[in-house]
Amino acid sequence: MIAASPALAGRLERIVGPSGIVQGADIGPRYTQDLWGGDRQAASRPSPWLVVRPASTREVAEILRLCHESGQPVVPQGGMTGLVSAGIPAPDELVLSLERMNAIESIDAAASTMTVQAGAVLQEVQERAEAEGLMFPLDLGSRGSCAIGGCISTNAGGNRVLLYGMTRELVLGLEAVLADGTVVNGLHKLVKNNAGYDLKHLFIGTEGTLGVVTRAVLKLSPRPATQIAAFCGVASVDAAVTVLRRMQAALPGMVSAFEVMWDSAYATILPLRDQVDVPLAGRHGIYVLIECRGSSPDADQERFVAALSACEDVLEDARIGDSSEEVRRLWAVRERLALEALKIRPLFGFDISLPVAEMEPCVRDIEAELRREWPHVELIVFGHLGDGNLHFAVLTGETSMEKKLQIEEIVYRNVGRYQGSISAEHGIGFEKRPHLHHCRSEAEIALMRRLKQALDPRGILSPGRVFTT
Amino acid sequence: MIAASPALAGRLERIVGPSGIVQGADIGPRYTQDLWGGDRQAASRPSPWLVVRPASTREVAEILRLCHESGQPVVPQGGMTGLVSAGIPAPDELVLSLERMNAIESIDAAASTMTVQAGAVLQEVQERAEAEGLMFPLDLGSRGSCAIGGCISTNAGGNRVLLYGMTRELVLGLEAVLADGTVVNGLHKLVKNNAGYDLKHLFIGTEGTLGVVTRAVLKLSPRPATQIAAFCGVASVDAAVTVLRRMQAALPGMVSAFEVMWDSAYATILPLRDQVDVPLAGRHGIYVLIECRGSSPDADQERFVAALSACEDVLEDARIGDSSEEVRRLWAVRERLALEALKIRPLFGFDISLPVAEMEPCVRDIEAELRREWPHVELIVFGHLGDGNLHFAVLTGETSMEKKLQIEEIVYRNVGRYQGSISAEHGIGFEKRPHLHHCRSEAEIALMRRLKQALDPRGILSPGRVFTT
Helix, strand or coil, X not given: CCCCCHHHHHHHHHHHCHHHEEXXXXXXXXXXXXXXXXXHHCCCCCCCCEEECCCCHHHHHHHHHHHHHHCCCEEEECCCCCCCCCCCCCXXXXXXXXXXXXXXXXXXXXXXXXXXXXXXXXXXHHHHHHHCCEECCCECCCCCCCEHHHHHHCCCCECCHHHHCCHHHHEEEEEEECCCCCEEEECCCCCCCCCCCCHHHHCCCXXXXXXXXXXXXXXXXXXXXXXXXEEEEECCHHHHHHHHHHHHHHCCCCEEEEEEEEHHHHHHHHHHCCCCCCCCCCCCCEEXXXXXXXXXCCCHHHHHHHHHHCCCCCEEEEEEECCHHHHHHHHHHHHHHXXXXXXXXXXXXXXXXXXXXXXXXXXXXXXXXXXXXXXXCEEEEEEEHHHCEEEEEXXXXXXXXXXXXXXXXXXXXHHHHCCCECCCCCCCCCCCHHHHHHCCCHHHHHHHHHHHHHHCCCCCECCCCCCCC | CCCCCXXXXXXXXXXXXXXXXXXXXXXXXXXXXXXXXXXXXXXXXXXXXXXXXXXXXXXXXXXXXXXXXXXXXXXXXXXXXXXXXXXXXXXXXXEEECCCCCCEEEEECCCCEEEEECCCEHHHHHHHHHHCCEECCCECCCCCCCEHHHHHHCCCCECCHHHHCCHHHHEEEEEEECCCCCEEEECCCCCCCCCCXXXXXXXXXXXXXXXXXXXXXXXXXECCCEEEEEEEEECCHHHHXXXXXXXXXXXXXXXXXXXXXXXXXXXHHHHHCCCCCCCCCCCCCEEEEEEXXXXXXXXXXXXXXXXXXXXXXXEEEEEEECCHHHHHHHHHHHXXXXXXXXXXXXXXXXXXXXXXXXXXXXXXXXXXXXXXXXXXXXXXXXXXXXXXXXEEEEECCCCCHHXXXXXXXXXXXXXXXXXXXXXXXXXXXXXXXXHXXXXXXXXXXXXXXXXXXXXXXXXXXXXXXXXXX
16 A cells, blocks of 8 residues: 655645645545445545645646556546545545536537536536526536536436436547546547547546546537426326326427336425425325426427326326426425435435336335345335436345345345346446446456456556456 | 468358358358448459358357457458448458348337347348337438448448437447457346446447447337428528527427538439439529428427428428328438439548538538649538538549549548548448548547457457557
8 A cells, every 4th residue: 555655745746736735634525525425434534645636637647647657546536426435535545636627618509519627517517508598408416516527437317317318428529538647638529420439438437447537528408498397196107107108209309307206205205394395185106207398388388288188097196387486396396305315314225227117026026025134124216217217215224234235235136137227327436336246247347347457557546446456 | 361271160160050151152242342342342352261150149259269269350240331341351351240140039119129139130120110119210221231230330320310319329238249259248228327337339339340249239219100301492501500400499309300412412313303303493502301200290290380481581492291202202312312422433432520510611621622633523412411420422533542542631631620520420441541540639549459459459350440450
């Protein structure tokens, strides 16, 4: 282990200047904690020995060249809003924070592209696009602090994947720095480009293990003129899937969100009637929040209501939100129940995806198997049904690491059995690393290692994340 | 050079059986020619020494393991409809034809996925999806013979990229065999999957240089209920872009094609009035073919006409096709002029993409520079405006390889200067390899080489395609 090498620190300071260095007691929680707060960020854990804050791609390249030469492990950091501990530094790791590289460099409204530095905050990107009459469709709860570089490195998903895709689909070109300091400038602005390998995929969703994203060309979309939503009660996931299919067929290119909540999740907001506008009078097996976006203020609402009416045979109740204020209220229910679910302690949280038809049986099997060991287990389930993505919390009362692994093993084994993914959008990091084999084959993991070896032969970038090397 | 090793041929025959081997005079043009017919397929050129036709992934793996051990170069082949000579074998190369692995293995209508072997022909995949009430949106002129594995290896584009994306966006999971015979099974069926690296991008658009695609999970779409088109005349590319933007804003998620033809391209069909239904009475600077797909037979036509009427200030003429027969007739114009253009000899053909705003100035600059050397040069230009993709033919009367390179240099230098791509959809292969540097940086090409070295250290897979190793 290399720790606190004064010589290396001095050389790094010559690259970034004094304001680019944070060390010792000045290294606050901004550099040591993420949103999830897993085991790797116990308060008692020593801080990383050094934080370096470059101001340019050239500085990033020089830093990495030095670290590569000296075998110094490095963890790149964005807004630290991850949920799998990938950004949390070990004591011997150097933190490479992109926070000073936060400029929106240019926007090309005619081409619908924006060029940004990796540290740019998502909400600022969204607002800048809106100021040009456009939209950057990526949207997450952590929009106010997450950085674009982190969104790219984790291939972030969020609320509007159904219509606009994940971050991967929203990136046209990337500039990244390899472990040895090589700058790979691929800031292409083209939708169609088959001139050689599409290298950006090496850096999207690879959690900082193959390179450091420094700049990106983002794809912007036209802003929708209308937004309409409905909060509905149905009997089952099957019924919800029927509604989804019919709405997508009736309103092609318009269904922007299709969120689902099990009754156990909905129940978390019922005690909060004074703070939350509980949308439906009765209780149902499953609740769905459908959002549509369109361009015809005159016609869209009528089309939406007609499409919903054509689902009457499976809808038990529905409330339509046809003003932006009403739409916001319906979303507030969905966002609040996610927050309430995360407040419950102790819980173990999951982010899985499944073929839509397997969602209900898989969750049922998981619950049944957990119930054999923990008869009073509770599952709070919600997620993005349209994408096959479920988030859920398992409440057993257990707190130990051993029991956590046992519960995860049960969940992920079942997810694997149903051909699902143990991580729909959060990534693997350290948190899910022991379980990767449930959804990726040995040959796949070996190929990931081969790529890592090729791009980062000394293993200095985000070591130990995703898989062991 | 290894040529005609009887020992290796014998070992390969033990893997695939006698019906899996083609050699000597039996090796016909099916294995030696592609659609383009570049310099690498002169009739006088010796055939490859052996063609191997495996019937299973296991056989592909055994073949590659043997070839890897003995350093035998291999070129995988699909339907041989490529345009950059990537599939054309050198005499010392072994052809690995996937033609016997052409099964559609399964279709999951609920999940909208289809699992196919690499040799499956695109049109059969389309028809099988249609039989289930779904659609596989990829569509190319060569649909009747191109293989899915080739479409994936070249990230094929085609007629409907605007709405459905390129092949990359239509593949959920892949099985591929690495150069050393390792089978990487990644036949995932999930839209959202952030569990580790998304390895399929190593094999999509890399032209068979990093692995052999053997099976794929394809993403199917709902079939549109309506299809409407219009053939319009406008004054300029700017006017066409205005029409595109307005139509996309008015009909979100519905504009499925937006083809553009310069007057020079349109002129090729005018002598064929007895065979082609020439759609417009007069002549215009630019012609566009707009196609929309929707789900409301009652409303779509009215919306389409209303959206088009809102472009009256820039439209000089328009003919609407509102029956499937009429839509077919309008497409026939576009497809026929592409064929007519390709028939002209001698010509040099190009497939470039540009930021939409740069299309007109870039083509003007190319033409001006060519005109200085060849005062009577003609450019026949058409393409997919919505994607920024132009195909064009340069007619100079030149036929020599030297002049070809000189003309390519002029075209690609200008494309690079306008931040375009020298290959929007056809790939690089051998044909465009000398020009890759015009749109990809040295660091990018070095990174491609690094990947090649990691995945195929002995360089046996499609050697020399895309870049020199």
